[in-house]
Each structure stands twice: as C-alpha cells, then as structure tokens.
Amino acid sequence: MFDIDRWREIFQSINKNRLRSILSGFTVAFAILLFTLLFGIGNGLQNTFKEQFAGDATNSIYVGSGRTTKPYKGLQSGRQIQFKNDDYEFLKEKFSNEIQFISPRVDISANVVFNNKQDNYTIRGVYPGYDVLESASIFEGRFLNYLDVKNKLKVAVIGNMVEKDLFRGLSAYGKEINIGGFIYKVVGVFTDPGGDSDERFIYTPYTTMQQIYGANDNIGNFGMTYNPDLSIDAAIVFGNKMKRALQKRHDVSPEDQRAIRINNNAEGNRQVSMMMFGLNILIIIIGFGTLIAGIVGISNIMVYVVKERTKELGIRKALGASPASIIALIMLESVLITAISGYLGLIAGVGILEATGSSLEKYFILNPGVSTSTVVGATITLITAGVLAGYLPAKRAAQIKPIEALRAD
Amino acid sequence: MIRIEKLHKSYPIGKDKLHVLKGIDLHIKEGEFVSIMGSSGSGKSTLLNIVGLLDIHDEGDYYLNGQLIKDMNEKKAALLRNKFLGFIFQSFNLISYKTALENVALPLYYKGMARKERLEVALDYLEKVGLKEWANHLPNELSGGQKQRVAIARALVTKPKVVLADEPTGALDSTTTDSVMDLLKDINDEGMTVFVITHEEEVAEQTKRIVRLKDGLIISDELTSTGKKVV
Numbered sequence: 145m146f147d148i149d150r151w152r153e154i155f156q157s158i159n160k161n162r163l164r165s166i167l168s169g170f171t172v173a174f175a176i177l178l179f180t181l182l183f184g185i186g187n188g189l190q191n192t193f194k195e196q197f198a199g200d201a202t203n204s205i206y207v208g209s210g211r212t213t214k215p216y217k218g219l220q221s222g223r224q225i226q227f228k229n230d231d232y233e234f235l236k237e238k239f240s241n242e243i244q245f246i247s248p249r250v251d252i253s254a255n256v257v258f259n260n261k262q263d264n265y266t267i268r269g270v271y272p273g274y275d276v277l278e279s280a281s282i283f284e285g286r287f288l289n290y291l292d293v294k295n296k297l298k299v300a301v302i303g304n305m306v307e308k309d310l311f312r313g314l315s316a317y318g319k320e321i322n323i324g325g326f327i328y329k330v331v332g333v334f335t336d337p338g339g340d341s342d343e344r345f346i347y348t349p350y351t352t353m354q355q356i357y358g359a360n361d362n363i364g365n366f367g368m369t370y371n372p373d374l375s376i377d378a379a380i381v382f383g384n385k386m387k388r389a390l391q392k393r394h395d396v397s398p399e400d401q402r403a404i405r406i407n408n409n410a411e412g413n414r415q416v417s418m419m420m421f422g423l424n425i426l427i428i429i430i431g432f433g434t435l436i437a438g439i440v441g442i443s444n445i446m447v448y449v450v451k452e453r454t455k456e457l458g459i460r461k462a463l464g465a466s467p468a469s470i471i472a473l474i475m476l477e478s479v480l481i482t483a484i485s486g487y488l489g490l491i492a493g494v495g496i497l498e499a500t501g502s503s504l505e506k507y508f509i510l511n512p513g514v515s516t517s518t519v520v521g522a523t524i525t526l527i528t529a530g531v532l533a534g535y536l537p538a539k540r541a542a543q544i545k546p547i548e549a550l551r552a553d
Numbered sequence: 554m555i556r557i558e559k560l561h562k563s564y565p566i567g568k569d570k571l572h573v574l575k576g577i578d579l580h581i582k583e584g585e586f587v588s589i590m591g592s593s594g595s596g597k598s599t600l601l602n603i604v605g606l607l608d609i610h611d612e613g614d615y616y617l618n619g620q621l622i623k624d625m626n627e628k629k630a631a632l633l634r635n636k637f638l639g640f641i642f643q644s645f646n647l648i649s650y651k652t653a654l655e656n657v658a659l660p661l662y663y664k665g666m667a668r669k670e671r672l673e674v675a676l677d678y679l680e681k682v683g684l685k686e687w688a689n690h691l692p693n694e695l696s697g698g699q700k701q702r703v704a705i706a707r708a709l710v711t712k713p714k715v716v717l718a719d720e721p722t723g724a725l726d727s728t729t730t731d732s733v734m735d736l737l738k739d740i741n742d743e744g745m746t747v748f749v750i751t752h753e754e755e756v757a758e759q760t761k762r763i764v765r766l767k768d769g770l771i772i773s774d775e776l777t778s779t780g781k782k783v784v
Contacts, residue, residue, distance in 0.1 A: 149668055156655075460648075
C-alpha cells in the first residue's frame with residue numbers, strides 16, 4: 145500500500161500548488177482551532193459550575209425543625225418541634241433503602257481556648273462518617289469513630305482554620321483544647337472545599353454533646369446523603385415522603401411549612417444538571433457546527449482542486465493512469481492536507497488554551513481544556529470528511545473521459 | 554496494427570444526435586506513417602480519439618494489435634494506452650509543475666518502473682530529441698518547439714507500438730514544424746507506427762500515406778510520393 149512514488153507525486157503537487165494547499169489547509173486548521181477553543185472554553189465553564197457546587201456531597205439532604213405555624217389535631221400553633229434520638233432511629237429504619245448515610249447534628253456555639261489563644265466556634269456533634277457529607281477531608285489524624293460515640297469521649301476534629309487561628313502554625317493533632325470549659329483531645333484536622341467558613345467547625349461525637357450540654361437526647365437537625373442510585377426525581381419524592389413522615393410523627397399539619405424543613409440538594413442538583421445539560425448541548429452544537437463548516441470548506445476546495453486539475457488528470461489518464469490511481473492521488477492529497485493542518489490547528493488551540501487558561505478565571509472559565517479523546521475524535525472526523533470530500537470529486541474525475549478532460553482549459 | 558471496420562460514432566446534441574463518423578474502414582499496418590486529413594468537423598479528431606482509446610465508438614469493430622476493443626473499462630483502457638500508445642497533442646499537454654524530465658518519466662511511473670531507472674530512461678529520450686540540457690526546466694521555460702519535443706519524448710518513452718499525433722505542428726511555426734516532422738520521420742524509420750492528424754498539406758506530404766476524411770467518411774486513401782518510393 146505504501147507507495148513512495150505516489151507520495152512523491154502528492155508532495156510535489158502540494159508543494160508546487162502552494163497557495164491552493166495553504167488555503168485549503170488553513171480552512172481545516174481554523175475549523176479545528178475554533179473547535180478546540182470552543183470546546184475548551186465550554187469545559188472551562190462546566191468546571192466553574194462544578195467548582196461552585198462542590199461545597200457538599202451532591203446527594204445531601206438536611207432536615208431541620210422549627211415552630212409550628214398551624215394548629216393541628218387540637219394542638220396550638222407556635223409549638224417548638226424537637227427531634228430526639230428516636231427520630232434518628234425512626235428515619236434510619238423507615239428509609240433504610242433511600243438513605244445512604246445519616247447523621248444527627250447537635251450544634252452549639254462555644255468559646256474555644258488553647259494556651260492563651262481563644263475564639264468562638266460552632267461545635268457540631270455528629271456521627272462517624274459525617275465528614276463524607278461535608279466533603280471534608282482529614283489531613284492529619286482521623287475523623288470520629290464508633291468508639292468515640294459509644295463511649296461519649298471528649299474528642300474533637302477541628303477545621304483547618306481553627307488550627308491556624310489557635311495553634312499559629314503548630315500541629316493541633318494530639319493537643320488538648322478547652323471547649324466551653326471542658327477539655328477535649330484533638331484527634332484530627334480537616335480541610336473542606338466549602339471554604340473558610342466550613343473549616344471553622346469543630347466536630348465531636350453527638351452523644352458527647354448531648355451528655356455535656358443538655359443531659360438529654362435532643363437532636364438539632366439531620367444531615368444525610370440519599371442513595372446515589374436514586375434519580376433526581378426519586379430523590380425529591382423521597383425528601384417529600386420523609387417530610388410527611390416526620391410531620392405525622394410530630395403531629396404537624398401537612399400544610400405547615402416551618403415546623404419540619406427539608407433542604408434537599410437534589411432540587412438544586414436538578415437545576416444545575418439542567419444547566420449543565422443545556423451548556424453541553426450548546427457546546428456540542430457549536431462544536432459540530434464548526435466541524436461542519438470545516439467539512440464544507442474542505443469539500444468545496446476539493447471540488448475546486450479537481451476542477452482545476454481536470455486537464456492534468458486527463459493527461460495522466462492518456463499516459464496510462466488507472467482510475468484507481470487518480471482517486472488515490474486526489475484523496476491522499478486531501479487527507480494529508482487535512483491531517484497536517486488539523487494537527488496544526490489543534491496544537492494552536494491547545495497552546496492558546498494553555499497560555500490564556502489561568503487568566504480566564506474571572507470570566508467564570510476554569511481550567512479550560514479539551515480531552516484527548518474529543519480532540520482525536522474531531523481530527524478523525526475531519527480526516528474522514530477530507531476523505532469523503534476528496535472521494536466524490538476524485539471519483540468523478542476518474543470517470544470523466546480523458547478526451548473531455550483534455551479538452552478542458 | 555490498427556484495423557477499423559464500419560466504425561460509427563455520434564455525439565448527442567440536445568435531443569438530436571450529431572453523426573460524426575459514418576462507417577470508417579481503415580487498416581494500418583505496423584510501421585506505417587499515416588496522416589489523416591480533413592477540414593474541421595470532418596471527424597478526424599474523433600477518429601484519433603477512438604483509436605487512442607480516449608473515446609468509445611458506437612458501432613463497428615476496432616482491433617488494436619489484433620485485440621478487439623470492446624467493453625473497455627477505464628482501467629483496461631489505461632493499461633492498453635500505457636502499453637501500446639503514445640500521444641502527442643497540439644497543445645502539448647505537459648504538466649506545468651513538472652520539469653521536462655519528470656514529464657517524460659511520467660508514463661514510466663504508471664508503468665511501474667522504479668524512479669531511478671525511469672529518470673535515466675527519460676533522460677535518454679530527452680537526449681534523443683535534443684533537449685538533454687533542458688531536462689530540469691519547467692514547461693513554461695521552454696519554447697513551443699521545445700515543448701512539443703518534450704511531448705514527443707514522453708510519447709516515445711514507453712516504446713509504444715503506435716504514436717498518435719493530433720495536429721502536432723498546429724501551434725508551431727514552419728521551422729519548428731520541420732524539426733518536429735523530422736523527429737516523427739526518425740521515429741517511423743525505427744519501425745514505429747505513426748498516425749498523424751493534420752490539416753496542413755505540407756505536413757501530410759511528409760508522411761507516407763494520406764487518408765482524407767469528409768463528413769465522417771473516407772473520400773481518398775493514397776500513398777504519397779515518399780510512400781511510393783518505399784513501396
């Protein structure tokens with residue numbers, strides 16, 4: 145198949161018709177360049193979206209309580225609804241299929257002291273595994289474990305900012321801190337993609353909190369993640385079902401919007417995923433539009449090339465060129481130009497994205513870039529287009545009678 | 554070498570047909586030097602195109618080198634052209650971006666000869682037509698006579714059985730016409746069949762046999778004085 149003489153013919157033809165080759169190459173290079181840039185910028189926008197909504201686990205639901213606003217079953221409005229440990233057990237059992245993970249949350253605000261540094265922080269009593277819900281990651285020590293909860297140990301996992309403020313660059317791990325008058329041992333330090341405010345939390349076992357600050361089994365609210373197998377719609381249904389179950393359990397009117405509050409990330413997810421979907425469609429349309437423009441461009445040029453070369457092809461046929469060799473000549477030239485200029489356009493596009501990428505962050509474009517597969521796919525599409533674009537005119541040229549080709553001027 | 558019997562050819566013009574060749578019988582033996590004469594529209598170019606396998610006839614039989622030309626596809630025709638026929642055109646038909654040498658070597662490329670070999674052979678033929686020094690010039694750097702000599706070298710390079718020349722001197726002045734005709738004579742003296750189409754009496758006179766066409770029919774077929782001498 146590899147015929148050095150044929151390639152020599154093609155290179156000569158490209159080289160001797162430089163303007164034509166450069167123009168057709170430019171069309172392709174420009175199409176691929178635009179494609180790369182648009183796709184890259186589109187991906188950058190998507191990255192921004194992802195980053196913006198990266199604070200918590202995307203399948204999280206928070207359940208809180210408040211005062212009733214409507215009288216119900218003989219009970220007056222204005223009654224405070226208080227979750228207890230048995231609500232925790234109830235939810236865990238009743239929605240065992242829908243809930244992936246659930247943790248009670250008991251929040252207090254307390255003064256925290258280490259050596260002579262002190263500040264006010266939110267102390268949150270939770271269940272082991274809660275770090276997943278906040279997307280927090282431990283960088284020193286560990287998160288809470290079951291023994292901590294069972295034995296109601298005074299252990300604390302503190303946020304990165306707490307460590308920075310109180311420990312001034314020293315490691316907090318293993319140190320003892322004073323939280324609201326009680327001594328806790330720091331067993332871990334975490335970072336949170338939610339940012340500084342999320343890194344000002346201190347987590348302890350919820351059982352410890354219940355014992356020390358209230359001697360009761362009150363629970364402030366619940367944080368949970370729903371089963372990731374649920375669709376967004378199913379997750380919203382689940383949220384509503386859970387709300388109804390809790391309203392029933394606490395004798396709250398179904399119309400009461402305040403007493404039981406559900407903050408379901410699935411609803412936000414739906415909007416974000418709709419937006420991402422729209423953005424994706426837009427990118428695909430624009431990207432393919434550009435590709436099609438490139439394909440049309442190369443097709444036009446190939447039609448023109450064949451027309452321009454009709455006489456030459458006629459001469460070649462009179463001298464003994466077979467139709468197949470004419471087709472190969474035209475098509476290989478087309479493919480070669482498309483491949484090389486497509487590659488150049490790609491390099492230029494990726495280069496521009498690399499060079500300007502970091503300066504685009506203020507325009508909500510984060511880490512613009514294209515995946516190798518997208519780019520390879522686009523290039524292959526264009527080469528295929530080059531083949532097709534070259535094939536039809538080449539076939540016509542090969543079929544034209546040499547006498548007609550020779551008559552052409 | 555070439556045997557044509559009751560050859561017909563017509564071209565569609567709109568709804569009507571233009572009947573160009575109306576039953577040509579012609580027999581050309583190996584080594585002949587034949588000219589076809591006729592005014593424009595007499596069908597002489599059409600005849601050459603059919604003989605050169607550049608066009609297809611409608612009716613009648615055409616034998617080239619004993620082989621009946623029938624149901625030719627482009628691939629077979631290309632092979633036969635490459636093997637048996639050499640073309641010389643009025644407008645030279647050199648490929649403009651190739652040097653004289655590359656133009657001459659092109660038929661050998663389609664024959665499948667290796668590059669080095671075909672360039673050597675092509676150079677020999679350029680030398681034969683007296684253009685060895687011009688081997689690496691592009692066609693637009695050559696005069697009309699030189700271009701036609703390159704074209705002749707290209708026609709000869711595959712050692713064809715028949716050289717077909719369509720008004721080979723039509724674009725040349727009388728001096729260069731003579732040099733081109735001398736070349737064709739030399740070729741014929743080497744035993745090659747030469748088939749010339751012309752409307753110039755002086756050119757036809759230098760061949761050995763003149764066939765005159767009028768309105769798609771042969772009106773005369775006679776040997777010239779040169780031809781008679783040979784016979």
